[in-house]
Amino acid sequence: MKKALDAAIVLVGAWLVAVGFNLFLIPHQLLSGGVSGIAMIIGYFTNFNIGFLYLFFNMPLMIWGLISIGRRFIMISVVSVILTTWMMQILPTTAVAKEPMLAAVFGGVLIGIGSGITLRIGGSSGGFDIVGSILTRKFDFPLGTVLSAMNGIVILALGYYKDNWDLALFSMLAIYISGKVVDTVHIRHIKVTAFIVTKHKDQIIEHLLQIPRGVTLIKTEGAYTKQQHDMLMTVTTRYELAELKRIIKQSDPKAFVNIVETAGVVGEFRRPKH
Numbered sequence: 001m002k003k004a005l006d007a008a009i010v011l012v013g014a015w016l017v018a019v020g021f022n023l024f025l026i027p028h029q030l031l032s033g034g035v036s037g038i039a040m041i042i043g044y045f046t047n048f049n050i051g052f053l054y055l056f057f058n059m060p061l062m063i064w065g066l067i068s069i070g071r072r073f074i075m076i077s078v079v080s081v082i083l084t085t086w087m088m089q090i091l092p093t094t095a096v097a098k099e100p101m102l103a104a105v106f107g108g109v110l111i112g113i114g115s116g117i118t119l120r121i122g123g124s125s126g127g128f129d130i131v132g133s134i135l136t137r138k139f140d141f142p143l144g145t146v147l148s149a150m151n152g153i154v155i156l157a158l159g160y161y162k163d164n165w166d167l168a169l170f171s172m173l174a175i176y177i178s179g180k181v182v183d184t185v186h187i188r189h190i191k192v193t194a195f196i197v198t199k200h201k202d203q204i205i206e207h208l209l210q211i212p213r214g215v216t217l218i219k220t221e222g223a224y225t226k227q228q229h230d231m232l233m234t235v236t237t238r239y240e241l242a243e244l245k246r247i248i249k250q251s252d253p254k255a256f257v258n259i260v261e262t263a264g265v266v267g268e269f270r271r272p273k274h
Helices: 002-028 034-046 050-068 071-090 100-120 128-138 143-162 165-185 201-208 238-251
Strands: 191-198 216-221 228-237 256-262
Touching (some): 002 034, 034 050, 034 143, 050 128, 071 100, 100 165, 191 201, 191 238, 201 228, 201 238
Antiparallel strands (some): 191 228
């Protein structure tokens, strides 16, 4: 069931990205940034097929990602890129929105959702998503912000070569919105701290260490009952919060849990593998 759900998410994500390209950005000669933006610039000037250029430029990044990230991430990314390229051949290149600003906004939202849901299941929609994923595994900051910064270079190229800064600014708007949507959907960089008061600490610790996450055991005393309790403290990501709640509910349904958002983490912190 999980594999079928992941496959469906990749399919929907690729379709959203293709719709954002063909029905919103490309008809107005706007850019989505990154590898797709490079493909669009070349396509606008040469009339080459943008979908095939997108696939071609992604190949070197796929190889880098296979070395730096792992097989599952790249396999999902390869499928996503191929599906996006295929759907770009099927969908007509027709402007849904007549105004470039509307096209930039809605195109950015669709591409951001498509990329975000693919990233959330452990893959990517290709392009700078792969570069951003590699960087965020080594440095702890939001993925959408990383992508927006790298995409700025492509925007400058569009404004310079077409001598049309209106298109460049609309493209920048699309990329900014897309990056914000990615950060909303792809919540892996957001940390939370869970304080768990339980009578079944060994069970919960055993499961938490399999995620894997570090756990600190704190001896506490109830102010009213004067009874001794065990409190576990662990820092995890919002991406893994659902799994944490499931573990606690399964191990000790009566456990008292306080979950707070964490402003920052200093020191060793194990990040998710996918």
